[in-house]
Amino acid sequence: MAIIETKNLTYTYPGASKPSIDDVSIKVEKGEFVLITGPSGCGKTTLCRCFNGLVPHFYQGEIKGEITVAGINTLDHHTYEMAKHVGLVFQNPENQLFALSIEKDVAFGLENMGTAREVMRKKVDLALNQTGIYDIKERSPHEISGGQQQRVAIAAVIAMSPEIIVLDEPTSFLDPLSAEKIFDVIYRLNKEQGITVILVEHRLDLTAKYTDHLIVMDRGTVRLEGDPREILSSEETKLMGVGIPKATLLYQMLKKEGLKLGDKTPLSSEELADEIMEVLSSK
């Protein structure tokens, strides 16, 4: 059964003249790693806000169509009820952190839900370990690096054991190495624990290799959806101005010129290098 399903979802912010998402119908299966991309202002962030009910409960405005997340119709349920099922991680972790210690920040959501002390301890420790910040748990979230802060934000979300994590450009303020480490953490949560991941990103160079389900949005609508290797090979994707990873682009250019590379469109430099080396060694 789909863990997220929208049918003809259309939403207009208060005072806006046209909808920010327009007739969106998507289906996400449990355990998928979904990547949502598209030109800036295409409705990616707004769609994510629907998944935990921030739209329409917090932002108000006018919503039409249907949306079910983890079996719940979000239109009839408060955002705080959705928090058990859907965790949200934003661009800038500073907006999300506030406690005196990392540990307290990670425990905050569970405390609010009235979780028993022993259970809470276990869940918090597990989340700290999974994100690699257990050793610094006593420190203040405001004296650590941006990359560590983003890990705290992710730990705080997974401590609640959500079925779904939604991350809206979670690494855009981070240096590339810290960004890569964050993506690795997210990827492991997805593969090892089966948490469904929805990642919003422009930079497919960094992220295409993780996904099995790519959604391309444009002007509020879903334009392309499916297997990333297929979508990133299509001419339409290029015309829409989606940033195709350099490795994928180079593969296409070489294929076009007749280099006999394999049929699997590469999504990373490793995949492309392997295919080229195969050609070079076979001679």
Add this chain to the structure above:
Amino acid sequence: MIETENIHYSYPNKVEALKGVSLTIKDGEFVAIMGQNGAGKSTFVKHFNGLLKPSSGAVKIDGVETTKSSVAALARNVGFVFQNPDHQLFSETVEEEIAFALKNFGFEPKVVEERVTWALNLLSLTQYRKTSPFLLSGGERKRVALASVLAWNPKTLILDEPTIGQDYEQKEKLRQFIMQMQTQKKTIVTVTHDVEFVAECNPRVILMKEGKIVADGIGREILTDPAKLELSSIVLPQIAQVFAKLSAFGFPKDIIDIYEAKTLLLQTKERHSK
């Protein structure tokens, strides 16, 4: 010309963000400053328009020390686009936002009008002319901030993380714009984490770490040096990653350009088919 001479800077909380930085940026240069979060990049460039004054050492803009001129006077020549557009935007419409500085600098109403229209058009914002900047997406707000600085046509442009939240097309426009500014001999300094963007623009690259400059050179050299990059928490651009692996087959390692990569790889195809 921007010159810094052994500058140190400590924030009021005693954190020393710059520990002796000397750098000369000539007129018309395009420089990308890269490095780990907290390396002091933003602190450093805030010295270029006098927003920050060094605790010791000197910053000179066209030979004049920043301690001897006001931020307002410096701003006319050195435009600064902040990392977070929300630190910069405050007007009720995009149009007013862009016109604000122009009016402050005393441009004629007709010129203000022309410059606003030009900047809106350049950054694909014309449709939002009468919209509140706060109704726009993060990426769009970032473009409004950029437009409001470009509008007064400063001689030097400081761009702090200009590509954050920008899609491929906007980045491409930004790149073309920077190239155009280059032909007009404008100086451009950008702080960025975006290795792919830097690889495409191929500027002079400065790497910073813990308040110091640890590398300075042409993009192609620095961006293909894994040891230097790792020191600053940067990863190789994708094309350089491919060639790092292919070096076992006799390919050069210092390739960052996709067209150059294509030519090199196709040569081997011809070699093999002969």
